Amino acid sequence: MNQIKPIVGITMGDGAGVGPEIILKSLGDPEIYDLCRPVVIGDSKILNRAKAFVHSDLKVETIQEEQIADLPYSFGTVYCLDLNLLSEDLPIGQVSAEAGHAAFEYLAKAIDLANKKAIDAICTAPLNKEALHKGGHKYPGHTEILADLTGTDEFSMMLSAPKLKVIHVTTHVGIIDAVKMINPERVYRVIRLAHDTLVKSGIENPKIAVCGINPHAGENGLFGYGEEEEKVVPAVNKAQGEGINVVGPLPADTLFFRTVRGDFDIVVAMYHDQGHGPVKVLGLDAGVNITVGLPIIRTSVDHGTAFDIAGKGIVEEKSMTEAIRQAVELAPKRK
Template sequence: MSTLPVVGITMGDPAGVGPEIILKSLNTKEVYQQCRPIVIGDARILDRAQQFVNTNLEIITIEDIGEAAYEAGKVYCLDMNLVPADLPIGQVSAEAGHAAFEFLRKAIELANEGKIDAICTAPLNKEALHKGGHIYPGHTEILAELTNTNDFSMMLSAPNLKVIHVTTHVGIIDAVKMINPERVYKVIKLADETLKKAGYTNPKIAVCGINPHAGENGLFGYGEEEEKVIPGVEKAALEGINVVGPLPADTLFFRTVRGDFDIVVAMYHDQGHGPVKVLGLDAGVNITVGLPIIRTSVDHGTAFDIAGKGIADEKSLQEAIRQAIELAPKRA
């Protein structure tokens, strides 16, 4: 009996680059030496994608996880059979959005049942997701709802930089309204717990301000740092967490890459995503922390403009699989 973790890879939006980067990532023996990968999606779409990426993998359709043999050169697909074989490539559609939701729902079900050890997600398209009748901002919120998780956050991990978010997929005005001391405290605590599980003995956590120069003692903004951020930082520090802030975001990310801190707590989506993506779209991995299951993801979208051309870079998915393997609970 193999002790390698079973990693469920969801196809994401089948009209995007997900099928292509999955095939490219599984076209190596190394991944099968580190885990037992299973694709949750549509076998016909995978087979169609082979012509774009010039792979000659054997796509094996299964109806149950127990049927997979996890042999290199073969891709085992738990086939949901939700979209037509001629689904238009690179286009938003309700069918594809619904399928992406169902692929993820099935993966969560399998993880909750202990049949897979981690979930690694290819990208979905939010417009298609909504057209398919699933009104969520993205993967993270679906995972939280279907696992009954209240305290969670998005963490981006790239070489020399980790970022965790207080708010994510909301407009900037709504983000500022949503920031409060308790949420700041909970995200700091999630950062501390996550890094300690990953082997950091005393993680150094730095918290961004909301305004330029972190408000500069009231010079910018209307006291948001004093009202919304500082009490949360102080509460975490009183519990012994190694945290400082709020600090000016314009220099904090440089300092973190330099090695001054282990992770940055960003206040809103673009404050945290921008610096990570400057390091390269293929470098970042999205990890949802606070869930009862392990979930990693590429940190890029469906790339409809290049879908079907075979040029999508698989490095982010490969890194997401690697981190899923690293974080997955070890089997006896």
Template sequence: MNKKPIIGITMGDAAGVGPEIIVKSLQHKEVYKHAHPIVIGDAKRLKRAAKLLQVDSQITRITDKDSFHTTTSTEIKCLDLDIISADLPFGEVSAEAGNGSFQFLKTAIDLANEHKIDAICTAPLNKEALHKAGHIYPGHTEILAELTGTKDFSMMLSSPKLKVIHVTTHVGLLDAIRMINPERVYHVIRLAHQTLTRAGITNPRIAVCGINPHAGENGLFGYGEEEEKVVPGVMKAQEEGIDVQGPLPADTLFFRAVRGDFDMVVAMYHDQGHGPIKVLGLEAGVNITVGLPIIRTSVDHGTAFDIAGTGIADEQSLLEAIRQAIELAPKK
């Protein structure tokens, strides 16, 4: 019988919408039915968020790392690092909040490495605040990679109906095509397979997009990129027993995946993978870093300083990130 996973939710930048969307998300009783959520952050900030939201939640400050099991859906447990001032203003860049976001994440990584929590779900941080605090990273992903000693990782976007992993991401299209090669394709297929297997899918079905229209259609489109760059990587994965098909025409592949034919799609470049996920709804998309030794999911938005402290921030992206963390957490 599977036990409910313990999901560590990091507060992110305390001056942003993180505290509010965490409190809002943990008003949903379904979270407690499937997991033990533990907030890693600052209890005072959560209490302030609960007050401005006018919700009657018990914010329990804990310091014992062995007390992570929640008992009721009205209790929010917080592993309180107590490093945020009570009067820290919302909506302003500060080194204090930047350092807090780093320390919250570092603590979560340590807990995951110690097997005290089963997955990490991150509220947004602010890069400028992070840099002001002397932590020079582009964002969560690079911190996670460095602190876990991970050199090769990939971006996965996940929604209730579709999961997409990328061979290339934030590069121009011409650069992306140059960067695609059989070894990278093979490696991303393996990352997809490992991620889904860890989540409890025994024999995940993976499909790989082509680069050209109709996946080249036997040389009719393009200059043989599929045969040169994609096919050898797919064949190598197949030889290892991975259930993978491709390259397949992207225009119909995503429809088939949403229909349920595949568990994961391997996209060749940014817009090929991001477009279908965004069409399904911005609030449903979750950013997941794969290749790490731990599961990490994240909201698909920033700190929203313009509305922080007003109580109007929408919690749906964080709620979906929590759901995905539960789904992907290693099954015991």
């Protein structure tokens, strides 16, 4: 039975930033329409304004929510669910409460659509945290909005580059604090999140590899103070006991090479630089940030609003294009 192409809702992000430009540039690639049915959740007038910046010939067509499932989705037309929240003369490259509030509303609408199964995945263009706060929404960013509006307590960051996916046990903390925070239950939860996310994406029995904390994964106590045996091994054993295809702890210095080679589907990294470094080397301009643990699929570009170059048409769209591709890969499969 043939699979139906997923519907990907692309939120416009902060309309004063580069979001409209990277969306138009990405949807200027016919291959995107071979993969999915993209619909932009934003403001048509701002997309039309951005066409001049990026010299786009695409037609922007305003649609209603009830039309989403029945549109032809052919290359050349960008469908926009127009929330009509921004003024036509919104200043480009400036922080504004108007754009911050609109960015929140685009995401809230996308979450609502995903919850109702009207779309299969969300792909977000960048928002600006200062503008978001000025607009009356006191969240650190996209992830916290998504967690709040979906009632999610357990979630994690997954980074994806071509041939490599990495999920983190800890992220934005110092290395000493990271080691303190790592414990068997935390490692187990991240292994489970990795497994469940990839199974939902269509990988029946994902191969998961877990990094050690110390060089050479401790090498039987030669390095460190037994952190692997204390903090990682019990989590791996628990997951294996539940039938999860996971191994570790393994030395990080060879594990990422092995994963890129195809030995594993995803790596569980213990701390920020252990996981971020390899992803950035492999895909600095094509990296994608994926929030896992949510009841819906959400991917995002791995950069900000870039106010300094907004409106100039020079922003690279590779991260947005890859984020759309990852949304398609992770989206529940319809038949």
